[in-house]
Amino acid sequence: MKTKKPTRDKILDATFKLVYVHGYNGTSMDMILKMCAVPKGSLYYHFLSKKDVVLAVVKERISPRMNDFYELKQISDEHEINTIINTILKVSQKQDLIKYGCPLNRLNQEMSPVDEDFDREINLIYLNIKNKIKVLLENSNLQNQKECDSLSEFIVGTVWGSLSLSPNQSSKQRYLDSIKHLIIYLKSLKK
Amino acid sequence: MKTKKPTRDKILDATFKLVYVHGYNGTSMDMILKMCAVPKGSLYYHFLSKKDVVLAVVKERISPRMNDFYELKQISDEHEINTIINTILKVSQKQDLIKYGCPLNRLNQEMSPVDEDFDREINLIYLNIKNKIKVLLENSNLQNQKECDSLSEFIVGTVWGSLSLSPNQSSKQRYLDSIKHLIIYLKSLKK
């Protein structure tokens, strides 16, 4: 027997899906209300405004999702570079990532230039992921230890960039073809 | 003495600037009208709709801008890889690219998933740039000639991706740090 999902959760889930595809300005409150089948009064009881809802989506949906995905847990004595490569490859198995790109990056591009609250919140998540990669790199004894910071930025930039090129034409294979070069480069840094 | 700019051009110029920063859905017709100081009747005399204006911006402003920038002209006996690297480095000198990322990529992320006309038009420009890079790579006698297509995709993805990470925090130096690794990799492919 399924216990019914709390209103707040229904709102956040629907908003995440809609904003992921249509963006912030392309998603209206009516679209959200219709999708989650919650009346207006309830929504504005739980949230202050549209911006408040979407910021909650960033904090309570996108952020955990990203942290889950970029868990980057070290497995036994696997080389750290391989842990990173495995995550990069895992991206190709997520259909929505291939089709629409990274939800954080999408919202970032739309909102960061025009709203500092979104910019701050999104940047926090991005820095956290970048830092996880950086720490892994530092533990892996690369040839050039000083490059770990720029290298982690390069990795995230390349993955998200490869995903962002013309969503409708995107395919798993195109992503893998492009990312192949990143993997070759990363392997060349080992030891 | 300056001859006054035609109405149509004023509309396209203002729309480009606004959509670059605020996106399609974040830019209203009133914002455009106000910025270019053209009355509504004139705008709708020259264009059918908002979408018609922005599609014209893609074709008549963004497309030439991109083709100019990615001219990728071979200079004397410079190695083709260096021609590509020079263009990648030139990106860092354009303040608006550093601050807001690639205008084509921005619009692409917002519109491609929800409008096939934008998707088609933007993809045309993207493929053209990718192909220019591919041809250069093919002329350069790389070790692995078969990889020119995926490599050109990798290059564009990495450049645009590196530009897209948190616009407000972006700086020339961060871009250069990240792109440094792409350049190292490209140089390793020479000969």
Place this chain on the structure above:
DNA sequence: AATAAATTAGACCATTTAGTCTAATTTAAG
């Protein structure tokens, strides 16, 4: 100068937008 065509001008309109308000209902607590 007379006429036709191109363009400008902006008041106006229907719809959609985010958000408010009050009443009804459900849930929790004693």
Place this chain on the structure above:
DNA sequence: CTTAAATTAGACTAAATGGTCTAATTTATT
């Protein structure tokens, strides 16, 4: 069971939105 608090319900509002319409004006042509 009674009462208070939490939540739902949705009609309503003011502003913004994209777009239309007709009249006035400018420009080109004869």
